[in-house]
Amino acid sequence: FMFLSFSVIERAFSLHKTHSIKDMENIFQLVRNVIPPLTARKHKGQDGRIGIVGGCQEYTGAPYFAAISALKVGADLSHVFCTKDAAAVIKSYSPELIVHPVLDSPNAVHEVEKWLPRLHSVVIGPGLGRDDVLLESAKGIIEKAKIKGIPIVIDADGLWLISQQPSLIQGYQRAILTPNYMEFSRLYEAMLRDPVDSNDHHGCVLRLSQAMGNLTIVQKGERDLISDGEKVLVCSHEGSSRRCGGQGDLLSGSLGVLAHWAFLAGPEKTNGQNPFLVAAFGACSLTRQCNSQAFQKFGRSMTTSDMVSEVGTAFNKLFET
Ligand SMILES: NC(=O)C1=CN([C@@H]2O[C@H](COP(=O)(O)OP(=O)(O)OC[C@H]3O[C@@H](n4cnc5c(N)ncnc54)[C@H](OP(=O)(O)O)[C@@H]3O)[C@@H](O)[C@H]2O)[C@@H](O)CC1
């Protein structure tokens, strides 16, 4: 089945090289290489402690989807840093999550900073909203995470913040941005001062990554384009035509774990490829596989919760061979 999905690795200078099944299969193998083995000699936490920064009065589903997906991919602990009024709601969705109601407190940055030494990666933005006070907290948290060298996934309203202040993340190569169509356009226009060229998606994602200082960009869509400014990977693994909200949150939460694993494994395990490209490819194919499986069961009534239930079998199918 792996050969049915259609994904490519291409060099920046030869953008329209023929798509090679071998390359695609190789990237799946690289994802497998970075997955930590399950052994009896590990303690709780070793396979990943992930932080999600998001969750406000309007949005509680998004941080939940990201945090629960991180656990189901294989992280040991998943922390959500959200506003006070969102915390009880998110806790009530799941006893698995550790929820900190700190994001709207006056010392929000310090409250999250205390936890950073214990976190392997952070996902900033799912359900964060656009309140200036919360965006300011997110900004402070990004700055602290950068100082610690922690991999940072930026999604949703975190990308809104980056569109306003690109220098906040520019040049930090341990960051991965996961824009949808709208978010990509906003970022592109902010950085390149030009509208997106709809005839050249490859070139656009490549140029945006370069303008941002070669951090990893995942442009989500009918095909996911993943670039670090040098290469463009394409993930068009089969999903479905069902576009319920929350799928991007499943992607960013999964990517939080995979980014940590790939970063820890390093370029030896990824055959010299940028570990964050490999992680992104893994998260995109996993999300699409969950979509495909859930759609087969539920059709049009499929929701993101149904996709979350598929993470385990989807992961096994793609990566545990
Ligand atoms: N259950 C929850 O709690 C969930 C909460 N969520 C949270 O919501 C927050 C805001 O995130 P977001 O993604 O709605 O904001 P943004 O990107 O500005 O899009 C807004 C507008 O963009 C447009 N548009 C989008 N795609 C397009 C396309 N391909 N092509 C063309 N246009 C396109 C479209 O415009 P329209 O169709 O109305 O013209 C759409 O209305 C954020 O915190 C997020 O995490 C979500 O995660 C879902 C689950």
Ligand SMILES: Nc1ncnc2c1ncn2[C@@H]1O[C@H](COP(=O)(O)OP(=O)(O)OP(=O)(O)O)[C@@H](O)[C@H]1O
């Ligand atoms: N047209 C499409 N065909 C197939 N898969 C798609 C399509 N558009 C998006 N996807 C997949 O859906 C997932 C989420 O992408 P999407 O663009 O919906 O993110 P989003 O808008 O941020 O979602 P969310 O509602 O969580 O905020 C990605 O894995 C992407 O590959």
Ligand SMILES: [Mg+2]
């Ligand atoms: Mg989104």
